[in-house]
Amino acid sequence: MGTLTLRLGGILAAAKHPASAHGVFRRFPRCGGAPIGLLFALSLAGCDEKAQSQAAVPPSPPVTVAQPVKRTVTDWDEFTGRFEAIEEVQVRARVGGFVNSVEFKDGAIVHAGDLLYIIDPRPFEAVASQAQGQLDDARAKAELAKRELDRGLNLVQTSAVSVQVVDQRRQALQAAYAAETQAEGALKAAQLNVEFTHVLAPITGRVSRHLVTPGNLVQGADSGATLLTSIVSLDPIYIYFDVDEVTYQRNSKLWFEGKRPSSRDTSNPVQVTLTGETKPSHEGKMDFLDNRLDISTATLRSRAIVPNKDLSILPGQFGRVRIIGSSPYEALLIPDAAIATDQSRKIVFVVKADNTVEARPVVLGPLDEGLRVIREGLKAEDHVIVDGLQRARVGAKVTPKMAQTPAGDKATAGAKP
Template sequence: MSLIGKTEYPAPGTGVERDSLRRYVSRGLVPIGLLAALALGGCEDKAQSQAAAPPAPPVTVAQPVKRTVTDWDEFTGRFEAIEEVQVRARVGGFVNSVEFKDGAIVKAGDLLYIIDPRPFEAVVLQAEGQLADARAKGELAKRDLERGLNLVQTSAVSEQVVDQRRQALQAARAAETQAEGALKAAQLNVEFTHVLAPITGRVSRHLVTPGNLVQGSEGGSTLLTSIVSLDPIYIYFDVDETTYQRNSRLWFEGKRPSSRDTPNPVQVTLTGETKPSHEGKMDFLDNRLDVSTATLRSRAIIPNKDLSVLPGQFGRVRIVGSSPYEALLIPDTAIATDQSRKIVFVVKDDNTVEARPVVLGPLDEGLRVIREGLKAEDHVIVDGLQRARVGAKVTPKMAQAPAGDKAPAAPAGDKPAAGAKP
């Protein structure tokens, strides 16, 4: 049996190492046909690998928006009423009726409670009688004094008698004044039996029902209900020491007005909202920092025309933190995180992707301010970040302008093209 008959040749495309194939060829053990088949198989593999190379992935790019922005400082605050009153009984007695609906809006002077006025009306009658008696005695003392002055001229009475009558008139007038005061006090008590709303606002529930005995101011007055004003309304928040020092420095440099003497604008975002819904102005800064929290108590006043905001609610307060300046902005979704760094992916002129570290600023109308790391002419990937690889090529597509615009490309803050992610 020949040697060739005993030899096993490598099959085409099986990936046998080249040095093994060379050994077969050097010994003359490989037929020409087999060599041709192997060569043809290698060419086919190369052609298949070239045909299988994927195209550069498509991405959407846009240039940063350049516009004038103002930084805002943001804090958590709580709303409080400008006016808050605890309505208490000013006279004691039994409650006859409750004249308001729980939780309703009341105006100053509206009737809230009626306390039984009859005991106080009786006291008024007594005071009126005492006043009439004092006035009658005063009139009699006046006439006695006049007669004494006439008689003393003829020495019919002595000077001592005249002095006594003069003193009696003064005492009668003093008694009359006391009686007038007692009558006014009694009339006030009758007036206090009708409990009126001292301010305009929303009333709480009634705490005393008809038939109950309430105490007046003499014996510890009974709490009847409470009223809070709603429009406008305060919001209190605490400014940290670092922000306070920065704002003070800007004020000394003339770059930002102080909220102590200027009603700087504020914006408030309520719980569950994504953007500010109420606007107001600064109203107060405390005169010292809290030593336990190193914060400065601050206050803004907010219009509340629809009465939708109630005391006790939370809100996010935004206050001007800088003077206006030119800035570059991109969508927040175009920013990625690389450990502790923030990066964006920029498409260079040769369509390769570069990771660019950036320094972020605040959000402004849905876009993120980029303080460092970008130029206005850069093309930032705003859609397709998951398909981009650093150093690899991509197929960039400029974000289209909103329908109706003639501009071929739009900045990063405009509406993306159809099919692009928002």
């Protein structure tokens, strides 16, 4: 203000003594009896005072806050697994011969006992007829031997025949019975071969394509059985996954402490997320844990069984498997978007009672129904900034606005079914 006073004084002096004033003032024209320079200086002074008054009281930026959600949660461990069929059969020819027909549609669902292939049965029917004749002959001979033995037993009582003759007839009867048994076995084998010419589905499942077309010669089991097709069961289905050693040790400790049931003794629940999905779509249960860790990967092979009513899962698919990793406990949860990173720390911004912002380091837990579990660093009554993080500055004041919906309703991605 001193400079302004000096300038004003100089202007007034120049107005009184135009001849002695500096040339710059002599060049300014007058406007309504006042110098233009005086009016310009006064306007600049007014603008400076207005700008200073506006900058002195900046408005507090608005942010949205919410209190942590408190509920009972269970930790889950997640692994990558691959689906495999519970039953898988390679259908091969059991007898050799020419294929007459294929009785199934490639890729269709077949049931146990359905007809798949017909191999020309005529050679085997002829063998079966021959075996039947041999059996009839053996039975006739056995019947004759039995009658001769009975006659000899009657005659030996009157000494009409010797005991030696009776013994010979008894031996002949035993040989006839043995021949009859052999003939029965040959007939059964021939009849089985006739049955094997009709290749039936041994299990229910989805069949692959046919690998042999009608008119081709196939080999039987005696000389390298020809592969005809394959069948895999689909409902239910296995999913195999490998549990790392650290997780296995932690779960074993929880089991010893009575905080988590062992999957060896209990069918612990599992949740499966298929490729391309954002949340679990199938539920199952643990079915098997191996008896040793793989020495090359330090992992334990595990297996769960999953219902597949719609037959949408095929063997060979990948999936993400979630198994329980703790007993239920009370936890505080907030949206993942409210968490920031400060170098190696995870922090959240909390609005204190005087509306100033505080950065609070937190220890994170797993996601549960779209919200992040906070293990340490927050209290239930804290007001956490969930929207407007970019406008918040540590130590500065903000204008908080409570979220209209609970934090648990803001994020549903990844929610359990």
